[in-house]
Amino acid sequence: MKYISTRGKAPELTFEDAMLTGLARDGGLYIPAEIPVMPKAEIAALAGLSYEEIAFRVMRPFVGDAFTDEDFAEIIQKAYAGFGHAARAPLVQLGPNDFLLELFHGPTLAFKDFAMQLIGQLFQVALSRRGERVTIVGATSGDTGSAAIEAFRGLDAVDVFILFPNGRVSEVQRRQMTTPTEANVHALALEGDFDDCQGKLKDMFNDFTFRDEVRLAGVNSINWARVLAQVVYYFSSAVSLGAPHREVSFTVPTGNFGDIFAGYIAKRMGLPIRDLVIATNQNDILHRTLETGAYTTQAVAPSISPSMDIQVSSNFERALYFAYGGDGNAVAQLMAELKEKGAFPVSQGALESLRETFSSGRVSEEETLAAIAKFHATTGEVLCPHSAIAAEVAARRGTESTPMVALATAHPAKFPDAVERACGQRPALPARMADLFEREERLTEVPNDLAALEALIRERISK
Numbered sequence: 249m250k251y252i253s254t255r256g257k258a259p260e261l262t263f264e265d266a267m268l269t270g271l272a273r274d275g276g277l278y279i280p281a282e283i284p285v286m287p288k289a290e291i292a293a294l295a296g297l298s299y300e301e302i303a304f305r306v307m308r309p310f311v312g313d314a315f316t317d318e319d320f321a322e323i324i325q326k327a328y329a330g331f332g333h334a335a336r337a338p339l340v341q342l343g344p345n346d347f348l349l350e351l352f353h354g355p356t357l358a359f360k361d362f363a364m365q366l367i368g369q370l371f372q373v374a375l376s377r378r379g380e381r382v383t384i385v386g387a388t389s390g391d392t393g394s395a396a397i398e399a400f401r402g403l404d405a406v407d408v409f410i411l412f413p414n415g416r417v418s419e420v421q422r423r424q425m426t427t428p429t430e431a432n433v434h435a436l437a438l439e440g441d442f443d444d445c446q447g448k449l450k451d452m453f454n455d456f457t458f459r460d461e462v463r464l465a466g467v468n469s470i471n472w473a474r475v476l477a478q479v480v481y482y483f484s485s486a487v488s489l490g491a492p493h494r495e496v497s498f499t500v501p502t503g504n505f506g507d508i509f510a511g512y513i514a515k516r517m518g519l520p521i522r523d524l525v526i527a528t529n530q531n532d533i534l535h536r537t538l539e540t541g542a543y544t545t546q547a548v549a550p551s552i553s554p555s556m557d558i559q560v561s562s563n564f565e566r567a568l569y570f571a572y573g574g575d576g577n578a579v580a581q582l583m584a585e586l587k588e589k590g591a592f593p594v595s596q597g598a599l600e601s602l603r604e605t606f607s608s609g610r611v612s613e614e615e616t617l618a619a620i621a622k623f624h625a626t627t628g629e630v631l632c633p634h635s636a637i638a639a640e641v642a643a644r645r646g647t648e649s650t651p652m653v654a655l656a657t658a659h660p661a662k663f664p665d666a667v668e669r670a671c672g673q674r675p676a677l678p679a680r681m682a683d684l685f686e687r688e689e690r691l692t693e694v695p696n697d698l699a700a701l702e703a704l705i706r707e708r709i710s711k
């Protein structure tokens with residue numbers, strides 16, 4: 249299996265190299281040169297298997313010979329052993345044909361753990377085999393950072409630096425990043441928003457001197473392995489609802505487009521997904537793009553679903569690559585226009601192709617609060633604001649004959665203020681995190697300045 253860049257000008261890589269490389273050297277994102285299709289009989293045979301077994305069968309064709317079957321199966325077992333639910337990603341029924349996929353039973357209570365716990369193990373095995381070390385830099389609007397720190401804390405071969413927007417993540421998210429005591433963990437509070445954090449991360453990757461010197465690696469969803477791990481729960485949930493003999497639809501709370509893009513890959517692999525619905529908060533650039541055909545950034549408006557406060561939606565580039573029929577030059581031009589003008593038009597053909605696969609809905613702040621209250625009153629479920637946005641967009645479609653699965657991407661206890669405001673319930677953290685608010689915090693405030701960030705990282709890793 250070979251991996252190619254969405255911008256068409258970077259070297260083709262194997263799975264392991266693409267995973268350790270992060271961003272392609274032409275600024276693009278790696279994608280598989282071909283998407284393997286899973287025959288219907290093989291999808292049917294997933295019914296009744298454990299999450300780990302499904303993960304092995306779904307991901308195996310993408311990994312090539314990077315890991316033996318035995319090693320890969322063991323890595324998967326270890327990755328999900330710490331999850332707090334035997335099903336790993338349980339489905340909860342909300343209505344006659346409406347379901348919630350709970351993705352928050354991992355160690356940091358967000359869906360990011362599904363990929364991050366796995367790539368923590370994959371990095372460890374690959375780096376120790378190669379005798380190499382890397383510097384991971386990540387950008388987060390809250391959940392990626394805590395999941396990455398949890399997965400990589402204390403590992404010898406890795407330093408992990410996480411850039412988060414100062415004052416724009418929830419207190420639980422911040423404390424998850426700032427309270428680990430391991431020396432290889434560095435939480436950096438950047439003056440700016442998430443797009444500034446992600447922009448600086450990409451600038452570091454595009455500074456080849458720095459990139460090569462510190463052996464930069466990325467664990468945001470620019471990393472293909474992140475997306476791949478997220479494909480699995482589309483399969484596990486759809487199969488338990490009757491796939492491949494029955495179609496299933498998904499509504500996904502969306503920011504950086506990694507999670508819903510994983511659903512697109514599952515569909516391309518042959519999973520009978522009928523609709524993939526993008527659910528956005530008031531930072532609704534993806535919803536507007538599908539409606540108007542113009543990708544136009546605006547200032548980010550901080551919201552009660554901060555993990556989705558994003559304007560430059562990184563993985564949309566991967567979707568554009570497929571919508572433009574694999575034309576890397578066209579994608580490179582659009583991305584150059586985005587950098588220069590903050591906007592680009594999507595061609596009519598590409599827009600039609602996107603609309604064939606994706607539809608979308610937007611939920612305002614007031615509607616998010618009302619949705620949390622409504623689902624609590626009608627189903628007893630206490631949803632985090634991101635999950636409530638997905639459930640609300642799904643509910644607006646009414647009950648359909650195709651089962652609809654809304655992705656619940658974080659535990660409500662990560663956003664207790666918004667949840668309490670909405671429904672009067674203050675969700676408690678699990679017992680293992682009960683002392684989170686007593687633990688000492690360790691963070692460095694940093695400017696939105698590339699040279700200063702690179703200097704800080706150089707200095708920290710030289711110690």
Ligand SMILES: Cc1ncc(COP(=O)(O)O)c(C=O)c1O
Pocket residue numbers: 358359390391392469501502503504505506507508555556634635657658
């Ligand atoms: C809780 C939560 N929901 C939804 C999202 C959006 O996911 P994505 O960025 O993959 O679109 C995020 C951030 O990634 C998140 O942390």
Ligand SMILES: N[C@@H](CCOP(=O)(O)O)C(=O)O
Pocket residue numbers: 387388389390391392393467468469470503504506555556562
């Ligand atoms: N919402 C994310 C933003 C980063 O997304 P990623 O999937 O590219 O890592 C977060 O919680 O940090």
